[in-house]
Amino acid sequence: MIMDSIVLQSNSIMQNSTNQELIACHECDALQRVGRLPPGCVAHCICCGGRLYSNPKGGLDTPLALSISTLILFLVANVYPLMTLNVAGQSKDTTLTGAAWAFYQAHMPELAAVVWLTSVVTPALIICSNLYILACLRFRLRLPGVRTLLVWVTRLQPWGMMDVFMLGILVSLVKLSGMAEVKLGAGLYAFIALIFFFTASAARFEPHLLWQRLGARK
Ligand SMILES: [Zn+2]
Numbered sequence: 001m002i003m004d005s006i007v008l009q010s011n012s013i014m015q016n017s018t019n020q021e022l023i024a025c026h027e028c029d030a031l032q033r034v035g036r037l038p039p040g041c042v043a044h045c046i047c048c049g050g051r052l053y054s055n056p057k058g059g060l061d062t063p064l065a066l067s068i069s070t071l072i073l074f075l076v077a078n079v080y081p082l083m084t085l086n087v088a089g090q091s092k093d094t095t096l097t098g099a100a101w102a103f104y105q106a107h108m109p110e111l112a113a114v115v116w117l118t119s120v121v122t123p124a125l126i127i128c129s130n131l132y133i134l135a136c137l138r139f140r141l142r143l144p145g146v147r148t149l150l151v152w153v154t155r156l157q158p159w160g161m162m163d164v165f166m167l168g169i170l171v172s173l174v175k176l177s178g179m180a181e182v183k184l185g186a187g188l189y190a191f192i193a194l195i196f197f198f199t200a201s202a203a204r205f206e207p208h209l210l211w212q213r214l215g216a217r218k
Contacts, residue, residue, distance in 0.1 A: 023208070025050050036212070053208040060138040066201040067131045073194040074127055078120065080187035082169065087180040095187060096120050096165075119165040123198065126160050129153040130205055137213050147214060154207050162195055 020033040023043075027050030034043050037055035045052055056062065081093035094102065100116035103109075129149045136146050169188070176182050 021212075023052050025052060053206055055209060056204060056206070060134055063130075063201065063204040063206075064134045064138050066197060066204055067127065067134055070194065070197045070201045071127050071131060073190050073197055074123065076190035077187050077194050080190065081185035082188045082191065083173070083185050084183040085176065085180045086183070093185060096191070115165065118159055118161040122156055122159045123162055126153055126156050127198070127201075129156075130201065133210060134205075137210060150207060150210055150214070157202060160198070162191070162198060166191065166195055 020035055022031055023034050024031050025045040025048060027045060028048040030045055030047040032046055032052075034052060037043055037053075039055050039059070040057045042054040043052040044050065078096050081095055082099070084091055084093040097116065097120055100112045100120070103112035103115060130153060132143070133146055133150055133153070135141065136143050169191075173182060
């Protein structure tokens with residue numbers, strides 16, 4: 001599979017030297033020339049076999065649809081409660097931001113800030129930036145800040161840690177189930193779906209292809 005892609009890459013170079021680009025492999029730093037990929041193909045490093053970039057079928061429609069779905073799920077997960085606790089006749093529910101606020105009220109402001117930034121603020125910035133960039137390129141809109149956002153969104157990606165937050169929720173669910181009655185809220189179901197859509201959206205977001213489209217738009 002890898003060898004096929006490398007052969008395809010070599011053929012592209014031979015067939016059209018004007019479309020070649022220099023790309024550094026993220027795994028071994030080898031600098032190599034890569035031709036433009038046809039839809040559905042993946043380019044691999046000729047030295048270590050690492051993935052350079054891909055050109056998925058469907059163009060920008062699939063990543064745009066995934067980004068819109070991710071934004072809707074993100075809004076639902078933040079508006080509706082994750083869970084409701086019933087203890088001694090008293091019930092209390094919490095949202096994503098409410099969970100961070102609980103840490104702040106427990107005199108742990110640093111932890112509250114980390115939880116809020118990595119599970120609410122950063123994912124919101126990534127989702128909105130992806131949507132803005134993809135919509136501008138898909139509908140050929142000449143709105144400002146696309147290049148700057150594309151630079152920053154790739155730097156922000158490692159700081160979106162909703163999956164870590166999900167693990168924390170699961171652990172707390174197991175512990176709390178023996179102490180109180182726990183009712184799962186609509187926010188939690190949306191949050192679980194959000195993690196899958198967020199990951200799928202990130203997997204279909206190809207910065208290299210987006211830079212190619214931005215370059216061709218000059
Ligand atoms: Zn490599």
